[in-house]
Amino acid sequence: MKRRIDLNEKDIPKQWYNIQADMPNPVPPPLNPATGQPITPDMLAPVFPMNLIEQEVSTERWINIPDEVLEKYLIWRPTPLYRATFLEKYLGTPAKIYFKNEGVSPAGSHKPNTAIAQAYYNKVFGIKRIATETGAGQWGSALSFACNQFGLELKVYMVRISFNQKPYRKLMMETWGAKCVPSPSPDTNAGRKFLAQNPDHPGSLGIAISEAIEDAVTTKDSRYSLGSVLNHVLLHQTIIGLEAQKQLEAIGEYPDIVIGCAGGGSNFAGVALPFIRDKIHGKNIHVIAAEPSSCPSMTKGIYNYDFGDTAETTPLLAMHTLGHNFVPAPIHAGGLRYHGMAPIVSRLVMDKLIEPRAYSQLETFAAGVTFARTEGFIPAPETNHAIACTIEEAKKAKEEGKEKVILMNWSGHGIIDLAAYDAYLSGKLDDYVLPDNEIQGLLKELEKYPKP
């Protein structure tokens, strides 16, 4: 029995898959919050380079991956696909569980798939410097690696509470030559405003986004970069699913179930979109997005226009949301603490092509420890949501006595998140589930924004 299915580097996919060519219903356009009218590409030009804006709105099915991006992808791609034989045996399931290991990248997660692409497009557009924000630090470190590879300067505004709690992420960014400051910072008007209110302000992703955008639009030859949610980010991540398709095909398999964890939606979309294309064309395949019960945008939120950030600096996006003022509980899966969901993923949920499911923090860590103690690799807290769902489906296959094929995206390793495992193992972890009455209040605030 094969455990690992490698893909030869010469067989790496040469194009990304753009699901906007195949969606039964298109993604509604982003709206200008002031006018309620659709945003035009030129309005985004101070924020993103035009070549990425063109990708954002493209409906071409296949988009060529530039040679310079492919060359950098080969630093860690194609990533291995593993059959989780030890987990299967432990569960006693007839299901075959495959996991795509995106944790082998230098930054330890799937994030470099789009970071490398974005750094490249900024570079060829003549941009010298990027500004971005990061919460728990996965995105900031991935973009640091990518900017270093293309010789771009990078400044990362990192949410202050994470900056203090997760020093290793900042050190990783600096090792790759980026500058990382805690947000709110004294370096922007937005930051100074919040610091004036409270010199020890813990920061938030919303504030950090505001700082990074202000920095990008006011600094020469600079642009802003976002690590999830947007169409072009999801596009770049499809290399995950495209590789997995080739790997499964090589061993004569096709998945019955495809699973990813979802915060902004990019790693989930990366593995799922190429398979959802098949589903649109009639394949019988079950696609599940696993989100936290503490931040259940798809399972408890509504599909509505809303701001992408707390500070209301972005256009209005048509997405599943809990409202941009929602502050998720401090779960360790920092990458899943986002009030909204990628517009593409949200639209596909509405079209019943994706089933969202929510998992509580304790059940995800139980799943992560089971994985670490069977398959060896220690998963990121975000990834534990996909594992919880995979174990649930594998147990179901056992009850039904069916030899189902499950494909899971193993989005990253948890080596820098070991303190979270310690808290779990010593019984100190809280099991946050967002109460329904709180959700009702949040959703009420969304009534003033348009319905898609």
Added chain:
Amino acid sequence: MKRRIDLNEKDIPKQWYNIQADMPNPVPPPLNPATGQPITPDMLAPVFPMNLIEQEVSTERWINIPDEVLEKYLIWRPTPLYRATFLEKYLGTPAKIYFKNEGVSPAGSHKPNTAIAQAYYNKVFGIKRIATETGAGQWGSALSFACNQFGLELKVYMVRISFNQKPYRKLMMETWGAKCVPSPSPDTNAGRKFLAQNPDHPGSLGIAISEAIEDAVTTKDSRYSLGSVLNHVLLHQTIIGLEAQKQLEAIGEYPDIVIGCAGGGSNFAGVALPFIRDKIHGKNIHVIAAEPSSCPSMTKGIYNYDFGDTAETTPLLAMHTLGHNFVPAPIHAGGLRYHGMAPIVSRLVMDKLIEPRAYSQLETFAAGVTFARTEGFIPAPETNHAIACTIEEAKKAKEEGKEKVILMNWSGHGIIDLAAYDAYLSGKLDDYVLPDNEIQGLLKELEKYPKP
């Protein structure tokens, strides 16, 4: 140009290579310190299981890898061999640099190669529980992973100062279900003795070894396990070099130079021994062991009988040593802070089959940052010694205008050692070089022990 050479899992080597069958001069036997007579296998029986003792003294050239060990190796093996194209380009060297990435294991280093094997042999010998020591924590975490895979209990005595400074390593061990206590501990006579002298004793590797051995020999169904130095440990690590030989052969290459870092000698031996076999049979190949200038056992020590540990509990081993009372400077490459060197490696140095070279802490970190900013992956501080040597040789090839083929063992990643990079990048790292007069004093103490 290929960047990564994978080895299909079906082509994983099925035997380890035992260089004791081919050495021009055999390794002198370990001596009983009380009698000066060679140790017999049965004298080691309370410490190690007999199947591992048999491997320790075996002169069979090829030793079959049990199926159960191969099955576990497939969790992360075969490991990828990479061509360091970005580093080559940065250096402008005509040399081709290949690195074997042992950092992809669940524990992040080469250590699981022997940890899995040792856990297996203990298991089949009927042992239920292992005790070991760990300094910086690499070995303890690797053995935790391995014992978890085979359902063995594990207790790790971790040098207290590292226990406090490197909490992530302990958390990793616990995630895999092992018990890790700071040493000196109140759990052994040896530990209690040191705690009575000083309740805040910082500990040392020597004390931790004493505690682990005492624990193993006084607890039912328990044995002790060591992560380097011994013949059977080096044997298990030869899978690294055997895989690399197959990978290089697949692309029609053969190395002119083979490089590894050396503390106790196991990762270096792992990559080097299969090539030294070729060298013994006439191949023109240059094998270099890179050690720290702060702990230069091969370049400044002498070849003598000495204790393997500070507490004088082991037999006398014939090896390069700075004396077992030597306390190396607190460099970040904790895995290289050992007063001696594996007897096999030492004997091969005496026979001029290995050239040892020493590198200072600052030059190794400069090399590590160069690697991280070209090849992306952040190396362990130990690995940085191999990289410093590789860069030196690649520059020499450039001066000579020769297209040399260099193979380096990339023994582990530095994700848990980022604080060391921070210290380096902020100019706070000391550049320890052991002064010659101090070395003279250390070597004088060795005069009372036999010469091999």
